[in-house]
Each structure stands twice: as C-alpha cells, then as structure tokens.
Amino acid sequence: MTDTAYMLVVIAAVALATFATRALPFIFFSRREPPQLLSTIEKNLPPMILLLLVIYCLKDVQWLEPPYGVPEIFTIAVVSALHIWRRNAMLSIFAGTGLYMLLVQLIF
Amino acid sequence: MTHESEKLLFSAFKTTLPVLFGYIPLGMAFGLLLAGAGYHWIYALVMSIFIYTGAGQFIAVALLAAGAQLMEFITVTLLINLRHSFYGLSLLDKFSGVGKVKPYLMFALTDETYALLTTTTVPEGASKARFYFYISALDHLYWIAGSVLGAVLGSMLRLNLEGLTFVLAALFVVLTIEQYYASRARFPFVAAISAGVLSLLLFSPDNMLLLSIVIGTFILIMYERTIKGKNSEPSSSDSAPREELL
Numbered sequence: 001m002t003d004t005a006y007m008l009v010v011i012a013a014v015a016l017a018t019f020a021t022r023a024l025p026f027i028f029f030s031r032r033e034p035p036q037l038l039s040t041i042e043k044n045l046p047p048m049i050l051l052l053l054v055i056y057c058l059k060d061v062q063w064l065e066p067p068y069g070v071p072e073i074f075t076i077a078v079v080s081a082l083h084i085w086r087r088n089a090m091l092s093i094f095a096g097t098g099l100y101m102l103l104v105q106l107i108f
Numbered sequence: 109m110t111h112e113s114e115k116l117l118f119s120a121f122k123t124t125l126p127v128l129f130g131y132i133p134l135g136m137a138f139g140l141l142l143a144g145a146g147y148h149w150i151y152a153l154v155m156s157i158f159i160y161t162g163a164g165q166f167i168a169v170a171l172l173a174a175g176a177q178l179m180e181f182i183t184v185t186l187l188i189n190l191r192h193s194f195y196g197l198s199l200l201d202k203f204s205g206v207g208k209v210k211p212y213l214m215f216a217l218t219d220e221t222y223a224l225l226t227t228t229t230v231p232e233g234a235s236k237a238r239f240y241f242y243i244s245a246l247d248h249l250y251w252i253a254g255s256v257l258g259a260v261l262g263s264m265l266r267l268n269l270e271g272l273t274f275v276l277a278a279l280f281v282v283l284t285i286e287q288y289y290a291s292r293a294r295f296p297f298v299a300a301i302s303a304g305v306l307s308l309l310l311f312s313p314d315n316m317l318l319l320s321i322v323i324g325t326f327i328l329i330m331y332e333r334t335i336k337g338k339n340s341e342p343s344s345s346d347s348a349p350r351e352e353l354l
Contacts (some may be wrong), residue, residue: 014168015158017185018192022217025196025201026210029172044332046191047287048296048303048324050280051318053163053188055304057277059313075274079281089282090130096278097137101271105308 071103116234123228127220128250134162135254136261137275141169143262143268152259156252156354161218163283164188165255166276180318187321195222202226206237216244218251299327 054076061069079096086092109117139152155165164185171181195217202225203210217225221244230239262269288297303324307316 007147008154010168010172010178011151011155012159012187013182014155014164014177016159017182018159018189019215021186021189021192022196023211023214024193025200026214028195029200043291043294044293044299044328045325046194046296047284047291047293048300048328049187049190049321050284050287051297051300052304052320052324053280054166054277054284055300055320056317057274057280057307059316072274072277076277076281079204079278080147080285083282083285089286090133092282093275093278094133096281097272097275100274100278104271107269 050099067108071100071108075103112234113238116231116239117242119231119234120239120246122290123224124126124246124250127247130220131247131250132254132257132276134279135251135256136258138162138165138169139255139258139260139271140262140269140272141166141258141275142255142258144267144272145169145173147172147259149256149259149263152255153252156255160216160248160251161189161192162251163276164280166279169216170276177260179291183318187318191219192217192222195219199225202236203240206240209237209241213240213244216248218247221247295331296328299324299331303327 058069058072059071063069075096077082078099079092082095083089117155124331135156138156139149142152142155143149155168159165159168162340167184168181171184176184196214199217203213204252206213224243224247225240228243261267270303284297300320303320304316306323
C-alpha cells in the first residue's frame, strides 16, 4: 500500500471509530433505558483512561539515566498546580507545554 | 440569510467564543505536530473535517509515529472516545425532534460542544435544531481552521518543535483533574496507576496503552462486583456509610 492510501485508510478508520462512539447511544438507547452495570462503569472509565493516557505519555522516559524524568515530572507538577489554582485549561496546557519545551531545549 | 437566522447565528457565535479561543491554538498544536511528523497540511484538513476529536487526533499522530497497526488505531480510538457515548446518553431527549441535522449533531459532539449544548438555552422563539447546528458547525470550523493554520505554519517555518508533543501530556493532566472534580471518585485513579505501572513494567512501551486499559477495566469491573456484592447482602443496613467512603 502506498503512503497516501495507508493514510486515507487510517483516517477513514479513525473517523468511523470516532463517529461510532458518538452515535452508539442514539442507536441503542433511543427506545429503552441504559442498563445499570453500564452506567456504573461509565462513571469510572473516563477518569481511569485519562490518567492512563498521562502515564502513556511517560512510556519512553528513561528513569534510570539523566535527567531521570525530571523535566516530565516537574512539568506535570506545574501543570497540575496551575490547573488546580486557576481551572483554566488553555492556560495550564500551553504554559505547561511552553515550560517543557524550554526545559528540554535549553536546560536538559 | 434572513434577519432572524442572522440574529440566531450571531447568538450562537457569542456562545462559542470560548471554544474559538480554545480550538484555534489547540488545533494549531495538532497541525504543528502533524507537520512536525512530516505530513502534508492537507492531512490536517482531512482529519479535522472527518475525524474531529482533540485527544483522538493527537493520539493518532503518536500512533502514526509509532507505526501502529490498523486495529490499534481503531481500538485506541474507540476506547479514548468511549466517553462520547455517555454524552449521547444525556442528550437523547435534547436531540429528539431536531430533524435532518441530527446525524451531524451526533458526529460533532466533542467535549466542548457537549458542554455548550448542555449549558446554553435556545433563544426565545428560535429553532432548536438550527441553534444547535450553528454551535456545532462553528466549533467544527474553529477546529479545522486552527489545525490547517498550524500545519501550514509548521511546514513553512523551521521551528524547533522538540518538546511540543508534551501538549498531549498537559492536555491529559488537565482532563484528568477535571474528571476528578466532576466525579470525586478516587478508585479510577487507583486502578489507572496500578494498571499503568504494571503495564510499563511488563509490556513494551508500544503495547502498554491498550493492555493497561484492558487491565484497568478488569480492575474496575472486579471492584464494582465486590461493592455490588457487599451492598446486595440482606444485612446491608451498614452499607450506606461504606458507600460514602467511596
């Protein structure tokens, strides 16, 4: 498969998967009540997946070699503190990203 | 366009202003990331038109860079966007009777649009379908504009992008904190840390996301079963304080 064809197949698959998650409740629960087990898992799955995604972002960090994951842990601490303080998602995300870029480009 | 619909469009535009300021830079970050990975800006346009999911598109770039299999793209996308299914559950009533725009409203249901649709009241005498459509379509346009702008800038300028991918980690940290504020539940985070650390130790970095989600979901189900079992015991008069501890 060429690179272009591969990209288009990937985009189509991701687009369909995304639409499926958004359309599912309208398809299945338009005429009946959602089951109880689903609603209890529903509450707990998103926070779990999001924290797993944070951990996933640290998967390539070499903890036993310099700089021992210091830029990553420090930036995450700053983003968390900033977000708990101001609750401004854009400020937390972009200030944190800027800080991390400065750290890895200029200091470490 | 009639005067009435112009007024309604302007009202929708005012409603979506915070999303405009959020989606332009976040879309740009996605575009820059995609351009930085060596992809033409046209892919940013196509992805933002047809996929349209913030975290999902960022993860797609990461998976592309990692050379993931098609099934991994599909599974990870389904799992990451599963939360959108639960948005729909609370909009079943609101979206009934909106007519032919319903498929588009379903497609365009991002976190931010969901937040707007559930918190904004339709102006007096206006069409609900049209107002919801304007909000959804404006948000979608901001996202498309931001990502194309970022991708074009990223391919023109020789920027030092080292560290930009951390925007992903920052986004997920922020969303995790927001999830905590929304539910106050602690166990999902215990499950995530257990499953995440276990997967980092046991599996290769490329496989850890999928496997950690599977392990974490298993932990969650086992936990729910245990709590359910306790609560359904006949002598469960003392189960109320126990529930509060969760």
